[in-house]
Amino acid sequence: MRSRSMKRVLKVLRDDIESGSPLWKAFQKARIFSDHTISLVRIGEESGKLSQNLKLIAEQDAKERALRSKIRSAMMYPVFVMSITVIIGVAIALFILPRLASVFLQLRIDLPFLTKVLIVAGKFLGDYGHIAFPIIFFVLGVIIYFVFYYSETKFIGQKILFSFPGVKELLQEVELTRFGYLLGTLINAGLPVTTALDSLQKATLFLQYKSLYTHLRDSIDEGNSFQKSFLKYRNSSKLIPVTIQQLLFAGELSGNLSDTLLKISVTYEVKAENTTKNLTIILEPILLVIVWLGVVSVALAVIIPIYSLIGGFNNESSENPEQIITIEEAKIVKNVIEESTSSTSSITEMKSVNKLRILSTGIGYLNVRDKPTIQGEVINKIQTGEIFEYTNDDGGWYKIILYDGKSGWVFKEYVEIIKTQ
Structure with a gap:
């Protein structure tokens, strides 16, 4: 038997029975049997039907x-x-x-x-x-x-x-x-x-x-x-x-x-x-x-x-x-906006557009703040790999144009400047 606690219980039962104690009293002393189990064992001992009552206990369980x-x-x-x-x-x-x-x-x-x-x-x-x-x-x-x-x-x-x-x-x-x-x-x-x-x-x-x-x-x-x-x-x-x-x-x-x-x-x-x-x-x-x-x-x-x-x-x-x-x-x-150029408009060719790409941050997105400082309020979250236009930079922060037309600031450590041809 693997259970140590059960081994101790069986040892106590054996010692009590060998010392002359009735089985039902040994069961009662062990404190692991229900009252009706002890009652059935007691009646079985007193009436000579212990084996039958033990079978009943097993069936009940x-x-x-x-x-x-x-x-x-x-x-x-x-x-x-x-x-x-x-x-x-x-x-x-x-x-x-x-x-x-x-x-x-x-x-x-x-x-x-x-x-x-x-x-x-x-x-x-x-x-x-x-x-x-x-x-x-x-x-x-x-x-x-x-x-x-x-x-x-x-x-x-x-x-x-x-x-x-x-x-x-x-x-x-x-x-x-x-x-x-x-x-x-x-x-x-x-x-x-x-x-x-x-x-x-x-x-x-x-x-x-x-x-x-x-x-x-x-x-x-x-x-x-x-x-x-x-x-x-x-x-x-x-x-x-x-x-x-x-x-x-x-x-x-x-x-x-x-x-x-x-x-x-x-x-x-x-x-x-x-x-x-x-x-x-x-x-x-x-x-x-x-x-x-x-x-x-x-x-x-x-x-x-x-x-x-x-x-x-x-x-x-x-x-x-x-x-x-x-x-x-x-x-x-999709989460990535591909850069496109047009050669049909001379105005577009002459205009210089500054763009940057969002690098990996380790958490899948980058916070956009309303001010060029870490204390600025987060106004949006942008995904890794997205491309945005930026208008100017200030102390390691870039001001980008979001898709809804609004602007915000992102930190330079997580952006890559795209060089125009």
Whole structure:
């Protein structure tokens, strides 16, 4: 056995048994076994049916693992799909949206609402994404912990789960399977009903059912029947269906309560398996629609401005062919503007145009400032490889003309002067 802690437990059990202690006391001293397990071992020792009760304990443990596995398997597919979606979304947000935003900012066209949202998100994530995402994931982790795991507040998460159709049915069927099998097995093994209910209350994961089982234990301990105990508990039919309650009443009156409970367990185990399969089938199209909506939104935000750009270019070129070059320079589809010259105009040949190219900055873009100083406000971001006209220089800074006609200053370390022929 590889586990050191388990080796120590087995050594303690062996020493206690060799010293004459009953097995159930050794189990109790080890503090790793549940109360109903210890009770079954004690009854088995006292009645001479220890081997049978140990088999029951093994079956109960296997049944409990199977019930938890049903819940995990039902949640596995949606969790996997949403995780992949989040990973892809984060990658797009960090590496693609900022570049798209910088390109769209240079287009002199009326942008649709989706594109404006994309630009705002892209600029924000480009500037603060490395800070925003860790904070978001940390906050989500804290919320999930307090809503679903922290003992004082996890009832909130359970209420949320029980409010979803499909999920509610699955959780209820899993709990009724546990209710029937565990309670029926313990009663059949000879445990009193109140002791069996106390073990059931400790075994269940859901606080609503813990409250119900505690009420049933206390009420039956006072001498009431199952029927009276259920009637005293408000909205008991929402947790245990009326048909199941009636079966319990009949089993109690006929003296076959344990057999009735075991039959309930078998019935709801089959129902839980079917619900698990159906829930996965239902969730698949819902998740696909959610992912599809996200993809379509981003695609429309990118495609609509491109169509507007192409439409505006065609209209301008048909009305005034002489403006083709100007439109191409003003409305950027790609990140690099190629230098063009014309030999048909003597004025253009005589005019000297100063141009520079943006060099690599290591981060993919260069800040344009309103003043020739590092303290100047950033008014734009331009991409590596782009070419601009510059009008003058001042102390290592060049004043360039942007595509929208505005001007700004860039630092000399990240530019290359293009020599004119």
